[in-house]
Amino acid sequence: MNKKKSGSPLVNAIGTQKLVILAVLIVLFAAFSILSASFRSYSTIITILSYSYYITFMAIGATFALITGGVDLSLGTGMICYGMIGGYLVIEQGMPVGVGMLVTVLVAVLFGLFNGTLIAVFDIPPFIATLATMMITRGIGSVVVGGMSVTWPQAASAQGWFRSLFRTQINGVMIPTGFLWVLLSVIIMTFILNKTKLGRYIIAIGSNKEATRLSGVKVVKYHIAAYAITGFFTGLAALAYAATFQELSPGTGGGLELDAIGSAIIGGTSTAGGVGSIAGTLIGVFIMSMLKTGLPFVGLQANWQQIITGIILLGAVGIDVMKNKR
Template identity: 40%
Template sequence: MELSVSPSSKPSVLKRSGAAQKLLAFASLILLIVVFSLSSANFFKFDNIVGILLATAVTGILALGSTFVIITGGIDLAVGTVMTFCSVIAGVIITYGGAPIPFGIAGAIGAGALCGAASGFAVSRMKIPPFIATLAVMMITKGLSLVISGTKPVYFVDTPAFAQIAMGTAVEKLVPGLAIPNAVFIFFGMAILASLLLSKTIVGRYNFALGSNEEATRLSGVNVRFWKIVIYTITGVFSGVAGILMASRLNSAQPALGQGYELEAIAAVVIGGTSLSGGKGSILGTVIGALIMSVLTNGLRILSVPQEWQTVIIGGVVVLAVYTDILRRRKG
């Protein structure tokens, strides 16, 4: 088994080059924060920083999940609509079914895992290209969300505890006055979990191996098909968690939302230095990438930059981030 983990020299090289990209991304994040703080007195304030972190939570968790699939050299276009689907499932279980909240949470995460497994199955067993397979899952889940909810939002008004999942401030009980919503901690918790999965477990090792050379991995005796399904399932689970947070924050499952979030997630992953061609990437990078996206959006809003230009600027940043990565790799 030990032998099967792809070329053994590669991981250390990967780690080094990854570190450089992360450093660069981190430096850009700090630079952005400094620039916005100098441009507006209203930027670097406790409430606003908390606001930025909160705004990162949902897309950030989607980006964490996407990182796994992108490292295999695949893509998951369904993360946004799967997220919505999971939030609707939670709503149906809790509000329509009258079941206790934990059942709703379990249902949502289970639904996410199922959607992910379906994508994984389509990709690995049916050999449908990831782009097409997940596009199909995107459409299916989007439609199902509307069908199941009856094209109506599902509210959690009878279960006030549900809103507390994202917006409660558990930390305030430990440190009085520190009102940081749970969603922020859930995001960082999920990041740590993702990071451990990717760097400390066999899933993570096979994930990188698959991405750098699928054929070699298969030839060395790894059940590539099985592990691909596992990896897409992980992505689905992350979408499920994001769905719970989204529903909790809006105190409702909004069946029509979700599309478009996958692209923001992919942008965050790419800014964080994960390569779309697979085999290379890190969770820390994705966290920084997601933070860059939301700091940029928030900062430009605070400066009242017209919306049209905000989008143009963010697009420019994506190009810049990927280009510096390519340049640096060419030199190395």
């Protein structure tokens, strides 16, 4: 145990790890910008942002699951499932897009509650419970819509207004409106995590559930609530995904949860529970989407992103493990 604290109080307040990954993000951006002229264009930045919205929402959800000491593997398939159900109501059943959006989020919250109940009430290990939900959501989405792809309304169509929630064009200039929601979510969730009972108890559960219970906190309720939050944000992710890509196909979505969980961990959220930062998660997401978008600009296949992300993930956790060993 090294008791020496690094000098600057600012560094201590923000946390060393967050500063390091922020630096990584800046270095990445600088490197890509120097190497490729087309990377440093406005439209690329918009693209990076567009790709980041749904991952950010999922990653915020993942952060809450991780803070409780658990995990949610159903994020990816779940997101597609909820988006498909909502979109199906709009396209096939002729419901207003607002209702479709509401249903999407509602179904997401329901599955979040389902996960939370399995974990908090039935004591099923989080990763196996959400693994099962991953399979269930993978199937249910396409069972409901009859096995076809669902395409949310075009931007130009009457129902297309919802797409401008995430990206709108004013006088020919793309405005990343989605980023507003992302920032708002980060601020609100940071507040909830650090300043409200809900957040405090979720951290406490992740750190020492039994002690929290013995302090008279209704741990089951808050444990389920954490997963409901995860579900809620998966629902928002589904909307962002639908707005960005329009089409949702059955059987996809598996693997996207890795980007989300990976972002949260790179951002400094501990897999052991009790520690997490929403702002860190956001930086983690940007590192991910920067890699995804940036690599092709420097002549590498986008697939390298997965390899590099895997290595960064191992590096981030490895450093954490080494630090705790000492």
